Amino acid sequence: MARRKDRPGPLEPRSAAILRAIIEEYVATAQPVGSMTLVSKYRLGVSPATVRNVMAELEAAGYLTHSHTSAGRHPTDAGYRLYVESIADNIALAPVEQLMIRHQFGQVEFASEQWFRLAASTLAGVTHAAGLATAAKPAAGRVRRVDMVANGTRDASLVLVLVEGPVKQVLLTSDGRPQAQLDTLAQILNGRLAGRSALEVDRYLEDLRDRAPEHAADLMLVQAVERIARLVHEFDASAVEDIFSEGLLNVMEAPEFARSEKLRRVFAVLQDRHYLGGLVRRLSTTGDVHVFIGRETGHEEMEDVALVLASYGRPGRATGVLGVLGPTRLAYPHAISTVRYVSGLMNELVDHLYA
Amino acid sequence: MARRKDRPGPLEPRSAAILRAIIEEYVATAQPVGSMTLVSKYRLGVSPATVRNVMAELEAAGYLTHSHTSAGRHPTDAGYRLYVESIADNIALAPVEQLMIRHQFGQVEFASEQWFRLAASTLAGVTHAAGLATAAKPAAGRVRRVDMVANGTRDASLVLVLVEGPVKQVLLTSDGRPQAQLDTLAQILNGRLAGRSALEVDRYLEDLRDRAPEHAADLMLVQAVERIARLVHEFDASAVEDIFSEGLLNVMEAPEFARSEKLRRVFAVLQDRHYLGGLVRRLSTTGDVHVFIGRETGHEEMEDVALVLASYGRPGRATGVLGVLGPTRLAYPHAISTVRYVSGLMNELVDHLYA
DNA sequence: GTTAGCACTCAGACGCCTTGAGTGCTAACC
DNA sequence: GGTTAGCACTCAAGGCGTCTGAGTGCTAAC
Numbered sequence: 105m106a107r108r109k110d111r112p113g114p115l116e117p118r119s120a121a122i123l124r125a126i127i128e129e130y131v132a133t134a135q136p137v138g139s140m141t142l143v144s145k146y147r148l149g150v151s152p153a154t155v156r157n158v159m160a161e162l163e164a165a166g167y168l169t170h171s172h173t174s175a176g177r178h179p180t181d182a183g184y185r186l187y188v189e190s191i192a193d194n195i196a197l198a199p200v201e202q203l204m205i206r207h208q209f210g211q212v213e214f215a216s217e218q219w220f221r222l223a224a225s226t227l228a229g230v231t232h233a234a235g236l237a238t239a240a241k242p243a244a245g246r247v248r249r250v251d252m253v254a255n256g257t258r259d260a261s262l263v264l265v266l267v268e269g270p271v272k273q274v275l276l277t278s279d280g281r282p283q284a285q286l287d288t289l290a291q292i293l294n295g296r297l298a299g300r301s302a303l304e305v306d307r308y309l310e311d312l313r314d315r316a317p318e319h320a321a322d323l324m325l326v327q328a329v330e331r332i333a334r335l336v337h338e339f340d341a342s343a344v345e346d347i348f349s350e351g352l353l354n355v356m357e358a359p360e361f362a363r364s365e366k367l368r369r370v371f372a373v374l375q376d377r378h379y380l381g382g383l384v385r386r387l388s389t390t391g392d393v394h395v396f397i398g399r400e401t402g403h404e405e406m407e408d409v410a411l412v413l414a415s416y417g418r419p420g421r422a423t424g425v426l427g428v429l430g431p432t433r434l435a436y437p438h439a440i441s442t443v444r445y446v447s448g449l450m451n452e453l454v455d456h457l458y459a
Numbered sequence: 460m461a462r463r464k465d466r467p468g469p470l471e472p473r474s475a476a477i478l479r480a481i482i483e484e485y486v487a488t489a490q491p492v493g494s495m496t497l498v499s500k501y502r503l504g505v506s507p508a509t510v511r512n513v514m515a516e517l518e519a520a521g522y523l524t525h526s527h528t529s530a531g532r533h534p535t536d537a538g539y540r541l542y543v544e545s546i547a548d549n550i551a552l553a554p555v556e557q558l559m560i561r562h563q564f565g566q567v568e569f570a571s572e573q574w575f576r577l578a579a580s581t582l583a584g585v586t587h588a589a590g591l592a593t594a595a596k597p598a599a600g601r602v603r604r605v606d607m608v609a610n611g612t613r614d615a616s617l618v619l620v621l622v623e624g625p626v627k628q629v630l631l632t633s634d635g636r637p638q639a640q641l642d643t644l645a646q647i648l649n650g651r652l653a654g655r656s657a658l659e660v661d662r663y664l665e666d667l668r669d670r671a672p673e674h675a676a677d678l679m680l681v682q683a684v685e686r687i688a689r690l691v692h693e694f695d696a697s698a699v700e701d702i703f704s705e706g707l708l709n710v711m712e713a714p715e716f717a718r719s720e721k722l723r724r725v726f727a728v729l730q731d732r733h734y735l736g737g738l739v740r741r742l743s744t745t746g747d748v749h750v751f752i753g754r755e756t757g758h759e760e761m762e763d764v765a766l767v768l769a770s771y772g773r774p775g776r777a778t779g780v781l782g783v784l785g786p787t788r789l790a791y792p793h794a795i796s797t798v799r800y801v802s803g804l805m806n807e808l809v810d811h812l813y814a
Numbered sequence: 815g816t817t818a819g820c821a822c823t824c825a826g827a828c829g830c831c832t833t834g835a836g837t838g839c840t841a842a843c844c
Numbered sequence: 845g846g847t848t849a850g851c852a853c854t855c856a857a858g859g860c861g862t863c864t865g866a867g868t869g870c871t872a873a874c
Contacts, residue, residue, distance in 0.1 A: 138867050151817050156868070174823045174867045249608045253620055259811070263626060265608055265618055271626050275811075353730070356723040364719040368711045375708070456614070456630075493836050508848050511837070529836045529854045 120190065122148065122158050123167055127179050127187050131433050134359050136176030181398040181432060184410070188395050188436050197441040201230060205442075209449055219453055221348045223426050223446055228351025231439050233430030235350045236413075238380060239270075240422035240454055245339040247300050250293040250332065252286040254278060260286055262328055264335055267299070272335045276327055289325060293332070302336040309333055347380055349429075358431045360408055369405035374429075379403070384425050387415045393444050398432050408432055412439045414447035417454045426450060475545065477503065477513050478522055482534050482542050486788050489714050491531030536753035536787060539765070543750050543791050552796040556585060560797075564804055574808055576703045578781050578801055583706025586794050588785030590705045591768075593735060594625075595777035595809055600694040602655050605648040605687065607641040609633060615641055617683055619690055622654070627690045631682055644680055648687070657691040664688055702735055704784075713786045715763055724760035729784075734758070739780050742770045748799050753787050763787055767794045769802035772809045781805060 115123065125146040129137045139152040139159065148155065159177055162168045167183035179187070197205075208226050220237040227235030246267040253261045260278035265271050278286065296308055309329045352371070361367045373379055382402070387394050396402075396411040412434070413427035426447055428439045470478065480501040484492045494507040494514060503510065514532055517523045522538035534542070552560075563581050575592040582590030601622040608616045615633035620626050633641065651663055664684045707726070716722045728734055737757070742749050751757075751766040767789070768782035781802055783794050 136867090140867080152867095153817050153819095153869095154815085157816085160869080170868090172824060173869095174825075174865090176867065248610075249606065249618075251604065251606050251618070251620075253604045255603075261620065263604075263606070263618065263620055265606075265616065265628075271618060271628050273620075273626050353723060353726055356719050356726070361719055364711050364716055364722050367719050367722075368708060371708055371711070491836090495836080506848050507836095508850095509846085512847085515838080525837090527855055528838095529834090529856075531836065 115186070118150075119158050119162060122155060123162055123179070123183060124187060124190070126159075126162075126168065126177060127183065130178050131435055134433060136171060136178050138176035141176070181400070184397045184432060184436070185395075185400075188397070188440070191437050191440075195437050195441045197438075197445045201442070202445060205230065205446065205449070209453075219450070220346075220424070220426075221350070223450055224348040225350040227426065227428050227442060227446055228354060230442050231428050231430070231435070232351075232354050233428045233434065233439065234352045234355045235426075236374075236380070236411075236429055237348045237426040237450075238384075238424045239346055239348075240417050240424040244301050245270075245336045247297045247305065247332065247336065250290050250297060250328075252276070252278075252290045252328070254281070254283045254286055262331055264332055266336070266339060270339065272339075274331050274335065276324065276331065278324065281324070289322070289328065292325065293328060297329075297332065302333060302340055305329065305333040305336055347374070349374060355409075355430060358433070360431045360433065366408060370409055370429075373403050373405050380425060383411070383413060384415065384423075387413060387425065393427075393440050393447070395436065395440065410434045410436075412436070412443050414443050416447040416450040418451075422454055424450070424454075470541070473505075474513050474517060477510060478517055478534070478538060479542060479545070481514075481517075481523065481532060482538065485533050486790055489788060491526060491533050493531035496531070536755065539752045539787060539791070540750075540755075543752070543795070546792050546795075550792050550796045552793075552800045556797070557800060560585065560801060560804070564808075574805070575701075575779070575781075576705070578805055579703040580705040582781065582783050582797060582801055583709060585797050586783050586785070586790070587706075587709050588783045588789065588794065589707045589710045590781075591729075591735070591766075591784055592703045592781040592805075593739075593779045594701055594703075595772050595779040599656050600625075600691045602652045602660065602687065602691065605645050605652060605683075607631070607633075607645045607683070609636070609638045609641055617686055619687055621691070621694060625694065627694075629686050629690065631679065631686065633679065636679070644677070644683065647680065648683060652684075652687065657688060657695050660684065660688040660691055702729070704729060710764075710785060713788070715786045715788065721763060725764055725784075728758050728760050735780060738766070738768060739770065739778075742768060742780065748782075748795050748802070750791065750795065765789045765791075767791070767798050769798050771802040771805040773806075777809055779805070779809075 114120075122142070125142055125148065126137045129142065129145065139155040142148070142155055143150070143152050159168060162183070163170065163177065167180060167186060168177040169180050170177060205226055209222065220239050224235040224237040227233075227237070229235075247264065248267045249265040251263040251265075253263065255261045255275070255278070257280055258277055260276045260281070261273055262276050263271065263273050297305060300308070309326070312326055312329060355361060355370070356367060361370075383396070386402075393412060393414045396413070398407045398410065401409065401411055408431055409429055410432045411427055411429050413425055415423055415425050417423035427443050428434075430439070469475075477497070480497055480503065481492045484497065484500065494510040497503065497510055498505070498507050514523060517538070518525070518532065522535055522541060523532040524535050525532060560581055564577065575594050579590040579592040582588075582592070584590075602619065603622045604620040606618040606620075608618065610616045610630070610633070613632055613635065615631045615636070616628055617631050618626060618628050652660060655663070664681070667681055667684060710716060710725070711722060716725075738751070741757075748767060748769045751768070753762045753765065756764065756766055763786060764784055765787045766782055766784050768780055770778055770780050772778035782798050783789075785794070
């Protein structure tokens with residue numbers, strides 16, 4: 105029974121300290137925590153009996169549970185949530201770790217795709233959970249540059265560079281035109297399409313088709329514009345370009361996932377490209393870290409996992425998401441500060457690329 | 460005791476039929492197979508007692524085992540190997556499935572990266588195991604085309620297209636040069652570098668540095684060539700560009716991987732980019748399907764898994780690997796014919812691209 | 815409000831027994 | 845000779861009771 109306050113609200117300092125100790129102990133050991141172990145390991149200044157009373161209150165308030173009568177307690181999702189809210193703000197990553205991460209980022213070539221992978225693997229390495237990152241996805245794609253490259257006898261590659269970074273490549277049939285002629289074509293396309301969005305490319309395509317007679321010879325031009333339009337549209341439509349996940353092995357090591365059934369469900373959810381995309385919308389674009397615990401992730405299958413996510417990038421321009429996935433029994437303070445730090449780094453990188 | 464022949468060699472027809480039946484039953488049920496179930500399900504024309512005698516012979520010859528005295532038998536790796544060798548050649552994929560796979564390949568745009576992913580996911584879907592595919596990796600990369608694109612105020616993207624297909628993108632500092640100037644630079648680079656290998660790019664770089672005075676203004680040219688050299692070298696050195704794996708969830712469903720410890724080891728091996736690269740070398744380049752069962756994979760961690768792999772592509776040009784990963788208890792005939800068929804399709808695609 | 819003491823609870827470990835699927839052997843059969 | 849029926853034997857898996865110990869909740873004293 106809750107003696108004093110059943111109402112939600114700030115806990116008494118002593119209760120908060122005990123909840124905190126229970127969570128930290130449970131995170132460390134994955135074993136239900138009993139009153140005696142708690143007193144012996146943490147200098148709480150009270151006896152086990154008192155701790156038991158407080159535990160009973162915390163349980164009545166919904167922050168702890170029992171697996172069975174004579175077992176120790178472990179936190180509920182609500183308990184973790186309270187804990188997270190109590191520590192979310194003021195923590196910074198240890199300087200040593202900052203340095204380590206910066207060092208890793210320094211190693212990599214400025215090749216855009218590498219970053220996201222690096223972000224994911226860095227997060228995984230530092231937090232010992234799974235690291236996730238999506239590529240920076242802008243609101244709507246624009247053509248930066250088109251290039252055509254002869255490619256054997258019959259084919260040519262069309263290389264499309266988008267303002268937002270990604271490079272796309274598709275095949276065209278070139279009927280053996282020499283490179284010089286392809287260059288001319290590319291020049292025309294660049295003149296017409298540089299800076300254009302998908303809709304604008306569509307419009308140009310219609311124009312081309314209307315005054316067909318004049319350009320009829322250049323069926324290849326039409327073909328190219330068709331492909332470009334399709335690529336830009338595809339880019340706009342793609343929910344999330346790609347989710348890089350690294351260190352899923354770390355999650356497999358957690359005892360809560362010892363039998364692979366639970367694990368399978370989590371993996372299945374993660375494979376769904378649209379899922380993380382959906383979470384993105386729930387993230388404010390302010391760029392601060394958000395924590396989703398258990399059911400809060402919006403997926404029943406994920407009831408045993410927690411996500412610590414942050415968006416990065418610049419709202420008008422490109423944005424993406426990165427973060428960490430682990431069991432709800434997660435070292436939240438460390439995970440939060442790591443995610444915050446890495447998302448800061450990624451902001452710098454995005455600014456640099458989409459300046 | 461083996462009554463007749465302990466020597467390896469072709470089994471008597473009846474023994475072979477029984478081994479075959481045991482394997483098929485075990486593949487289907489994942490349960491040890493007893494003599495009575497076998498007789499009742501498969502029309503063998505003999506009594507359980509006879510089957511038991513044969514089983515004892517097969518066990519003495521190393522093709523079957525016992526988990527304990529009173530349990531049914533299941534195949535050893537050697538048993539699977541014999542079975543695989545007895546069926547490897549003459550099987551073709553069912554026309555329905557051929558059609559289904561072709562259909563899937565028809566759906567995809569001719570964008571090179573998609574193929575490998577598609578191959579992997581098709582294999583996964585059809586065989587209900589995990590599908591693997593590496594990108595087509597040629598012996599040594601050559602520059603096809605260089606392009607430079609202004610990129611905000613300070614930076615430029617250098618886009619490098621290799622003869623072998625891949626497109627690389629890195630950032631350069633452009634000090635605000637206009638696009639026109641970048642085009643001129645790119646033109647110079649194309650003139651000099653098109654068709655060149657990494658070593659040849661190196662040579663050009665040395666040239667540039669030697670007669671520094673003349674071109675001193677174009678530090679950016681030097682910077683660009685440096686990057687290009689590095690990219691081509693990296694491409695040459697990369698063991699395997701990327702391994703696309705799809706449908707690992709399928710493997711997680713197999714009862715032999717019910718506890719995730721075993722699974723974890725397998726995943727860990729797969730993450731090692733060099734591992735599959737090593738297997739590539741063990742594949743003859745004739746393009747036929749190779750089967751690695753348990754320890755044959757060369758990794759102790761993989762003792763419970765089997766790989767069915769084929770190389771694809773053209774020896775002199777680009778080659779890659781694709782295949783299927785599953786428990787040793789795998790439907791080999793189906794897996795083999797599927798892998799063979801898909802690798803045939805990939806051959807066509809590679810011919811088309813690297814014509 | 816805190817604490818010591820004590821009765822109570824219950825998962826997990828251990829040992830025991832039973833069950834049944836499956837074997838290996840032997841002797842009869844063709 | 846190979847094949848088969850019969851039978852004793854084996855052993856994992858499951859059910860069942862017991863024991864143990866960590867941990868609780870309650871009550872009464874501080």
